[in-house]
Amino acid sequence: MSPRLTRTTSKYFSSKTNVPETNKLNKSSSLSKTVTRKATRKHINIEIEESSSVNNLEKRLDKEPPTPPTSWEEVYNAIKEYRKNIIAPVDTMGCERLADEPSDHITPQTSRFQTLVSLMLSSQTKDHVTAAAVQNLRQKLPGGLNLDSILQVDEKFLDECISKVGFHRKKATYLKQSAKKCKEEYDGDIPNTVEGLMKLPGVGPKMAYLCMQVAWKQNEGIGVDVHVHRITNRLGWCNTEQAGPEATRKVLESWLPRSLWREINPMLVGFGQTTCFPQYPKCSNCPVKKMCPSVSF
Numbered sequence: 064m065s066p067r068l069t070r071t072t073s074k075y076f077s078s079k080t081n082v083p084e085t086n087k088l089n090k091s092s093s094l095s096k097t098v099t100r101k102a103t104r105k106h107i108n109i110e111i112e113e114s115s116s117v118n119n120l121e122k123r124l125d126k127e128p129p130t131p132p133t134s135w136e137e138v139y140n141a142i143k144e145y146r147k148n149i150i151a152p153v154d155t156m157g158c159e160r161l162a163d164e165p166s167d168h169i170t171p172q173t174s175r176f177q178t179l180v181s182l183m184l185s186s187q188t189k190d191h192v193t194a195a196a197v198q199n200l201r202q203k204l205p206g207g208l209n210l211d212s213i214l215q216v217d218e219k220f221l222d223e224c225i226s227k228v229g230f231h232r233k234k235a236t237y238l239k240q241s242a243k244k245c246k247e248e249y250d251g252d253i254p255n256t257v258e259g260l261m262k263l264p265g266v267g268p269k270m271a272y273l274c275m276q277v278a279w280k281q282n283e284g285i286g287v288d289v290h291v292h293r294i295t296n297r298l299g300w301c302n303t304e305q306a307g308p309e310a311t312r313k314v315l316e317s318w319l320p321r322s323l324w325r326e327i328n329p330m331l332v333g334f335g336q337t338t339c340f341p342q343y344p345k346c347s348n349c350p351v352k353k354m355c356p357s358v359s360f
């Protein structure tokens with residue numbers, strides 16, 4: 064059954080609304096449950112019914128484009144301004160900052176490969192741990208962090224080098240497999256399409272879109288991680304909490320100007336790292352507390 068799109072026309076940003084149950088992250092939830100939202104504000108209400116998937120969502124959004132949330136620009140600009148004065152881990156240790164810039168010693172291919180490795184290590188891992196693991200690989204792999212050095216070392220050694228990151232064993236396997244695929248099928252470079260990147264083991268949509276932006280300087284889509292997913296739902300910019308980050312990406316891309324697709328990720332990731340925490344968000348310090356439907360003190 065396809066996703067059903069409905070819209071409400073009530074006030075979008077009330078000064079205070081009931082924070083709906085669906086605003087809380089619930090990892091045990093699944094698409095098999097109908098999602099409803101009780102907030103008394105205008106929002107894009109997407110109900111994903113039993114047995115549905117998000118695969119048809121993009122087509123539905125194309126056919127019936129949602130109205131951008133009222134006041135979204137005001138909220139966006141307030142968070143952007145606030146973030147200028149708040150340094151978050153993502154600003155210094157985010158994946159887009161970990162690769163070496165191309166130089167006399169670093170080829171563009173190696174720089175892109177390092178970006179891919181950084182992204183692959185980053186899932187379920189804090190930025191400072193990812194940064195330390197990337198640095199470890201730089202120092203311990205023969206010839207530094209590049210595709211050939213990953214292929215040369217055995218998986219156990221690779222696993223030891225990245226042992227602090229989440230799911231390191233699986234990631235060591237994925238790194239070896241991805242490096243082999245890049246060598247054999249992409250002439251030693253990384254794929255230059257989202258589809259190609261997602262065919263690499265362990266690479267999902269978030270990594271693929273971020274990789275296209277950072278490694279290939281191509282703005283193909285929004286990188287939606289847990290922070291972007293959580294915060295945009297709290298702000299009422301989408302109602303996809305239970306449907307997952309891919310549904311969030313599709314909804315955001317349906318109305319957010321393309322020029323913002325790249326910057327929204329680090330902006331909201333840093334906001335989530337410093338203020339809009341998964342639990343106990345610092346709403347009293349928040350620059351958009353008067354406009355956020357999920358504010359709580």
Ligand code: SF4
Nearest residue numbers: 339344346349352355
């Ligand atoms: S910190 Fe609180 S008020 Fe600010 S965006 Fe998050 S939930 Fe809303």
